[in-house]
Amino acid sequence: MPALALKRKQWEPFAFASPSLVLIGFVILFPLAYSFYLSFQNFDLSVGSDYEFVGAKNYTEAIFRDPRFLGSVWNTAVIIAPSLVLELLLGLGIAMLLSRVLRGRPIITALLAIPAMVSPVMAAMAWRMMYGVKYGAINNLGRQLGILDVYFDWFSSPFISIVAVVLVEVWHNTPFMMLVLLAGLQSIPQELYDAARVDGANPWQSFWSVTLPLLKFTMVVGVMIRLIDLTKLFGLIFVLTFGGPGGSTETVAFTTYLMGFKDFRMSYAAALSYVIVGGVLILTLVFFWMQRVREARAA
Amino acid sequence: MAVAVERSAVVTQRLKRHRLWRRIGHALTYLGLAVALVFFLGPFFWIVTTSLKGNEDFFAFPPVWIPHEPSLKHYAALFTRSSGARYFTNSMVLSTFSMIAALVVSLPTAYSIARWRFGGGLLSIFLLVLRMLPAIALIIPIYIVYKLLGMTNNYLGLVVVYTVLYIPFAVWLLVGFLRDFPVEIEEAAMIDGCSRLRALVQVIVPIIAPGMAVVALFAFIATWNEFLFAIVLTGIETKTMMVLVTSFTSGGTDMFYGEASASVVLGVLPAFAVAFMLQRYLVKGLALGGTKG
Numbered sequence: 001m002p003a004l005a006l007k008r009k010q011w012e013p014f015a016f017a018s019p020s021l022v023l024i025g026f027v028i029l030f031p032l033a034y035s036f037y038l039s040f041q042n043f044d045l046s047v048g049s050d051y052e053f054v055g056a057k058n059y060t061e062a063i064f065r066d067p068r069f070l071g072s073v074w075n076t077a078v079i080i081a082p083s084l085v086l087e088l089l090l091g092l093g094i095a096m097l098l099s100r101v102l103r104g105r106p107i108i109t110a111l112l113a114i115p116a117m118v119s120p121v122m123a124a125m126a127w128r129m130m131y132g133v134k135y136g137a138i139n140n141l142g143r144q145l146g147i148l149d150v151y152f153d154w155f156s157s158p159f160i161s162i163v164a165v166v167l168v169e170v171w172h173n174t175p176f177m178m179l180v181l182l183a184g185l186q187s188i189p190q191e192l193y194d195a196a197r198v199d200g201a202n203p204w205q206s207f208w209s210v211t212l213p214l215l216k217f218t219m220v221v222g223v224m225i226r227l228i229d230l231t232k233l234f235g236l237i238f239v240l241t242f243g244g245p246g247g248s249t250e251t252v253a254f255t256t257y258l259m260g261f262k263d264f265r266m267s268y269a270a271a272l273s274y275v276i277v278g279g280v281l282i283l284t285l286v287f288f289w290m291q292r293v294r295e296a297r298a299a
Numbered sequence: 300m301a302v303a304v305e306r307s308a309v310v311t312q313r314l315k316r317h318r319l320w321r322r323i324g325h326a327l328t329y330l331g332l333a334v335a336l337v338f339f340l341g342p343f344f345w346i347v348t349t350s351l352k353g354n355e356d357f358f359a360f361p362p363v364w365i366p367h368e369p370s371l372k373h374y375a376a377l378f379t380r381s382s383g384a385r386y387f388t389n390s391m392v393l394s395t396f397s398m399i400a401a402l403v404v405s406l407p408t409a410y411s412i413a414r415w416r417f418g419g420g421l422l423s424i425f426l427l428v429l430r431m432l433p434a435i436a437l438i439i440p441i442y443i444v445y446k447l448l449g450m451t452n453n454y455l456g457l458v459v460v461y462t463v464l465y466i467p468f469a470v471w472l473l474v475g476f477l478r479d480f481p482v483e484i485e486e487a488a489m490i491d492g493c494s495r496l497r498a499l500v501q502v503i504v505p506i507i508a509p510g511m512a513v514v515a516l517f518a519f520i521a522t523w524n525e526f527l528f529a530i531v532l533t534g535i536e537t538k539t540m541m542v543l544v545t546s547f548t549s550g551g552t553d554m555f556y557g558e559a560s561a562s563v564v565l566g567v568l569p570a571f572a573v574a575f576m577l578q579r580y581l582v583k584g585l586a587l588g589g590t591k592g
Binding site: 017024032098119132179270277284 | 324325329331332335339342343358404407410411414417429431432433434435436437438440441443444459460462463470520523524526531544545548559578585
């Protein structure tokens with residue numbers, strides 16, 4: 001009887017875990033492996049359903065010869081960098097304001113958090129209408145206040161389009177950064193601030209030598225999460241600019257989508273998606289490595 | 300004596316100045332937050348008022364910010380002309396089924412990790428890596444396989460994808476809730492002759508129900524918000540609200556303001572509800588990517 005009980009016990013953990021593991025195998029791991037296999041073929045649905053092995057041709061084309069994909073890598077970086085900086089600074093500022101509020105903090109926090117819960121598609125659609133040339137809120141408000149004297153087309157030039165995309169992205173995800181940093185701020189013990197004040201530190205000094213050092217880890221985690229999510233930027237671009245004007249806001253995920261589902265170059269799109277996965281992986285590792293080096297130097 | 304009086308005057312003056320600064324500081328804090336609230340909620344306010352405007356209000360100058368005679372005719376048009384009711388129902392059905400399926404499948408796995416440390420730390424890391432995986436890497440093979448199986452434009456196909464995409468997040472959160480659950484209670488139930496599965500369903504689930512509700516609400520929102528799989532795998536009958544919204548972009552930026560804004564209002568409604576219900580869990584949920592499918 002004890003032997004039987006033991007045997008059942010050994011089986012149980014596996015039995016409990018297996019349903020979701022089997023599903024993950026079928027719906028995530030198998031497709032990933034299949035996609036990896038496809039990325040070495042020349043499967044092109046616009047040509048036909050036959051394909052053959054072409055080696056690493058798709059990868060070399062993506063990394064060395066495809067100006068559109070390389071351009072989208074640049075565009076993604078150009079959108080990510082200012083977004084991350086602004087989200088971090090604004091998020092920190094609002095979190096610090098919130099941490100000083102005594103009354104009504106939960107309700108204000110919940111209200112400010114709403115944009116982060118909304119789908120990127122909905123955020124982009126709301127802003128697309130706000131940017132609207134004739135009926136948009138921004139042009140109308142600008143004209144009413146006398147700041148604008150024409151109906152401005154916010155998607156007429158690549159530079160302003162990127163600014164417009166970054167603004168929507170900052171609006172959409174600063175609340176996330178704010179929530180993360182607020183949690184970080186609240187975990188800093190009040191005694192440290194009291195001690196700093198007793199030692200004669202002014203608010204500015206206590207910010208630099210108490211808040212920032214203790215908040216650093218939270219900031220790194222928040223930026224990391226946003227960085228990884230920003231490399232997936234798709235729905236926002238799809239609705240707001242559809243990659244335009246002239247492909248200036250095409251991100252890597254969006255270009256891959258167009259390759260797969262507009263040009264139907266399935267193998268090439270699969271290769272692109274693996275290049276993206278590899279790139280994100282390298283980015284993450286470099287980020288962690290830099291962090292470790294800096295910590296080692298500080299120690 | 301004179302000296303003492305003088306000093307106390309200085310002290311009260313300093314105290315007064317200190318109080319004044321504090322008051323100014325408080326005023327500035329609330330002012331800053333008010334500006335933030337206008338920036339982050341302004342677009343929602345504008346979208347709601349726009350969806351209630353008459354067509355003539357769109358052309359008016361000076362612009363109409365709050366319509367004089369709010370009407371629901373754009374919502375009516377959305378529901379009749381653009382089949383909005385159908386797509387709203389699609390989103391509801393898909394989100395509900397994916398939410399339930401994700402919970403049912405994830406709970407035993409989370410239990411296995413929480414009670415027996417199944418897979419060591421490795422399984423947890425594996426699940427976290429899966430969450431980081433870009434959806435674009437999955438959509439291409441899944442589209443090809445679904446095309447072969449005839450599963451595109453099919454509720455079941457979408458529910459399966461959404462359920463599995465949500466397992467890592469659900470397991471991560473549920474493991475936390477299960478670890479907090481005192482093992483003695485379920486042991487007591489099992490000594491009384493309860494099987495482990497029954498103990499899980501009849502003893503643990505009722506107690507951790509609030510935690511499961513958190514996971515469920517995040518799962519609902521994630522599926523509701525998901526776009527990439529929805530636009531590739533849905534057809535004319537199975538479109539979701541996210542896909543419907545994109546159909547209003549084809550006419551240039553100035554087209555269909557009425558129906559487009561009405562569809563955005565309906566599309567963000569669940570997010571509003573959940574943001575208030577999940578206040579305490581927002582950080583954890585969002586950090587783990589809870590609202591992204």
